Amino acid sequence: MIMPENLFHDLPSSVSQELTDVLASNHSVRVQRIVSTGHCSPAGFWYDQDEHEWVVVLTGEARLSFEDTETIHLKPGDHVTIQAHRKHRVQWTKPGEPTIWLAVFYKD
Numbered sequence: 001m002i003m004p005e006n007l008f009h010d011l012p013s014s015v016s017q018e019l020t021d022v023l024a025s026n027h028s029v030r031v032q033r034i035v036s037t038g039h040c041s042p043a044g045f046w047y048d049q050d051e052h053e054w055v056v057v058l059t060g061e062a063r064l065s066f067e068d069t070e071t072i073h074l075k076p077g078d079h080v081t082i083q084a085h086r087k088h089r090v091q092w093t094k095p096g097e098p099t100i101w102l103a104v105f106y107k108d
Contacts, residue, residue, distance in 0.1 A: 007033055007058065011098050030105040036062065038095030046087040051105040053082045060099025063091040084108075 012019060012035065019035040030051075041047070046067055056079035064080070065071045067087035072080065082088055084107075093099040 007100060007102070011035060011100070012037065028107055032101075032103045032105070034101040034103055036060070036090070036093035036099040036101070037097070038093055039090065040092050041089035046089050048085055048087050049082075049105070050084055051107055052084050053103055053105050055080060055082065055101055055103040058100040058102055060097055061094040062099050062101070063093075065089050065091040 015035070015037060018039045021033045022030060023033055024031045057074040057076055059076055061076075062074045063071055064074065064082075065088065071091060074080070
C-alpha cells in the first residue's frame with residue numbers, strides 16, 4: 001500500500017543549515033525539498049551548477065541574486081528556471097518561518 005507523504009510535515013522550526021531532502025531522482029532528474037529558516041548563501045559564494053534548476057517557493061519568501069546583478073524576490077507560488085552555469089546565490093530568506101522550496105534539477 002502506498003502512503004502519501006506531505007511536503008509540509010516534519011518541518012524544523014529552526015536549523016543551523018538549510019534542510020535538503022531528495023524526494024525523487026534518476027540519472028537525469030533530481031527533485032528536492034529545501035527548507036530555509038532565515039538562511040542565505042555565504043558571502044562571496046555563488047552556485048555554478050552543471051544542471052538547470054527549476055525552483056518554486058511553496059511557503060515563506062526569498063531573494064535570489066544573479067552574478068549579472070539581477071535580483072528577484074520570490075513569494076509563495078513564484079517559480080523560476082535557472083539555466084546551468086548561471087551563477088546565483090540565495091541573498092535572503094524570511095526569518096522566523098520556514099521558506100519551503102521545491103527544486104527540480106535536470107540536464108539537457
